[in-house]
Amino acid sequence: MSVPLLKIGVVLSTMAMITNWMSQTLPSLVGLNTTKLSAASGGTLDRSTGVLPTNPEESWQVYSSAQDSEGRCICTVVAPQQTMCSRDARTKQLRQLLEKVQNMSQSIEVLDRRTQRDLQYVEKMENQMKGLESKFKQVEESHKQHLARQFKAIKAKMDELRPLIPVLEEYKADAKLVLQFKEEVQNLTSVLNELQEEIGAYDYDELQSRVSNLEERLRACMQKLACGKLTGISDPVTVKTSGSRFGSWMTDPLAPEGDNRVWYMDGYHNNRFVREYKSMVDFMTTDNFTSHRLPHPWSGTGQVVYNGSIYFNKFQSHIIIRFDLKTETILKTRSLDYAGYNNMYHYAWGGHSDIDLMVDENGLWAVYATNQNAGNIVISKLDPVSLQILQTWNTSYPKRSAGEAFIICGTLYVTNGYSGGTKVHYAYQTNASTYEYIDIPFQNKYSHISMLDYNPKDRALYAWNNGHQTLYNVTLFHVIRSDEL
Numbered sequence: 420m421s422v423p424l425l426k427i428g429v430v431l432s433t434m435a436m437i438t439n440w441m442s443q444t445l446p447s448l449v450g451l452n453t454t455k456l457s458a459a460s461g462g463t464l465d466r467s468t469g470v471l472p473t474n475p476e477e478s479w480q481v482y483s484s485a486q487d488s489e490g491r492c493i494c495t496v497v498a499p500q501q502t503m504c505s506r507d508a509r510t511k512q513l514r515q516l517l518e519k520v521q522n523m524s525q526s527i528e529v530l531d532r533r534t535q536r537d538l539q540y541v542e543k544m545e546n547q548m549k550g551l552e553s554k555f556k557q558v559e560e561s562h563k564q565h566l567a568r569q570f571k572a573i574k575a576k577m578d579e580l581r582p583l584i585p586v587l588e589e590y591k592a593d594a595k596l597v598l599q600f601k602e603e604v605q606n607l608t609s610v611l612n613e614l615q616e617e618i619g620a621y622d623y624d625e626l627q628s629r630v631s632n633l634e635e636r637l638r639a640c641m642q643k644l645a646c647g648k649l650t651g652i653s654d655p656v657t658v659k660t661s662g663s664r665f666g667s668w669m670t671d672p673l674a675p676e677g678d679n680r681v682w683y684m685d686g687y688h689n690n691r692f693v694r695e696y697k698s699m700v701d702f703m704t705t706d707n708f709t710s711h712r713l714p715h716p717w718s719g720t721g722q723v724v725y726n727g728s729i730y731f732n733k734f735q736s737h738i739i740i741r742f743d744l745k746t747e748t749i750l751k752t753r754s755l756d757y758a759g760y761n762n763m764y765h766y767a768w769g770g771h772s773d774i775d776l777m778v779d780e781n782g783l784w785a786v787y788a789t790n791q792n793a794g795n796i797v798i799s800k801l802d803p804v805s806l807q808i809l810q811t812w813n814t815s816y817p818k819r820s821a822g823e824a825f826i827i828c829g830t831l832y833v834t835n836g837y838s839g840g841t842k843v844h845y846a847y848q849t850n851a852s853t854y855e856y857i858d859i860p861f862q863n864k865y866s867h868i869s870m871l872d873y874n875p876k877d878r879a880l881y882a883w884n885n886g887h888q889t890l891y892n893v894t895l896f897h898v899i900r901s902d903e904l
Contacts, residue, residue, distance in 0.1 A: 503542030646828035647895030655889040672876035685769040720870040753806035764788035788818035823871035
């Protein structure tokens with residue numbers, strides 16, 4: 420039984436007890452004892468009231484009490500006719516009794532109000548308890564789900580970090596190798612100092628050979644330090660907002676010291692004007708530029724500037740052109756045989772992006788697709804002077820499914836899209852002819868990437884994102900193996 424029902428039962432029981440007490444006690448208090456009946460007086464028992472009046476004109480008549488609709492006790496008392504002799508002790512007793520009844524009625528009303536108030540409070544508390552119980556169940560379920568998500572995230576992170584353990588072990592070996600180089604340099608320095616004091620005491624040819632050998636090993640070490648496996652891409656830095664939705668911009672990774680020119684090409688077809696800005700600061704803060712007119716319009720956004728020349732795909736063809744920006748003359752043209760063009764095998768965003776030229780630490784590359792490879796990506800290493808294909812790799816990744824692509828240290832990285840949520844999720848290693856699926860987050864700030872190229876000098880990705888020119892820093896893992904030196 421609930422608390423509100425118990426309280427209602429107590430109130431009704433209390434009222435019944437008070438009613439019974441009044442019906443039994445009131446007559447005796449006023450001198451009307453119904454148990455003393457006198458046959459001689461000729462009185463008769465009134466069955467309807469339960470009171471025996473000896474003389475209706477001189478006696479009190481008390482009727483049984485009852486309850487009204489609100490549960491209050493109601494008593495009916497018929498007083499005798501008023502006479503001068505009736506003002507006796509009974510009248511005083513009756514007045515006192517009436518006052519007590521009134522006080523009891525007031526107490527019952529107060530008790531009733533309190534009961535109603537307590538009943539409302541209990542009902543309110545009951546609803547609140549039900550709400551709390553429901554919330555506790557929700558919290559418990561949410562906690563279980565949160566723990567499951569945390570466990571899943573930690574497990575995924577551990578799976579991601581586990582392959583790095585052997586890399587860290589190799590780093591320890593690399594540290595020992597660097598110490599070995601340091602000791603050899605110190606030894607050579609000591610020998611050279613002694614040689615200065617006494618010329619001819621040491622075989623000069625042997626010393627020169629040791630120096631040359633060490634120099635080559637150090638150069639190879641530095642070259643390998645410049646390369647590595649892509650492990651992270653920073654948030655973008657917006658350099659400028661200009662041009663149409665599509666285009667390309669770049670710097671020359673082989674430019675001499677002090678040459679910080681920026682090259683800018685708006686659009687993806689039917690255009691042949693290239694802007695030259697003196698520096699990155701000029702590109703960001705001014706609109707002063709020199710314009711170069713190409714002999715043919717370009718196709719797509721896969722152009723690159725490399726060692727003073729711009730390399731581009733001639734519009735509506737599979738011809739690659741090398742154009743000298745200083746002399747403004749064509750140095751070389753070559754057909755990329757079997758390569759799709761004119762929107763045959765473009766990137767997912769379209770834009771005549773069939774042939775994408777790239778540069779990295781190893782030189783010049785071309786990324787395209789052919790019918791012979793079922794429209795999947797083909798990677799070709801090019802001679803930057805003759806444009807001759809040096810080596811080709813056929814991948815199994817569909818060109819039209821790729822959002823964009825770039826090459827770092829001979830590894831082609833492909834994004835899964837060009838708009839909305841984007842990530843780098845495919846990598847093809849040309850040095851081993853193998854591929855893997857990866858998951859590197861890539862923030863697509865302006866929701867439409869039409870150009871993405873790596874610059875090995877800046878160690879950064881240049882992007883054209885919906886009329887915004889942006890830069891991304893990259894994080895690489897460098898691994899040096901002593902058996903390669």
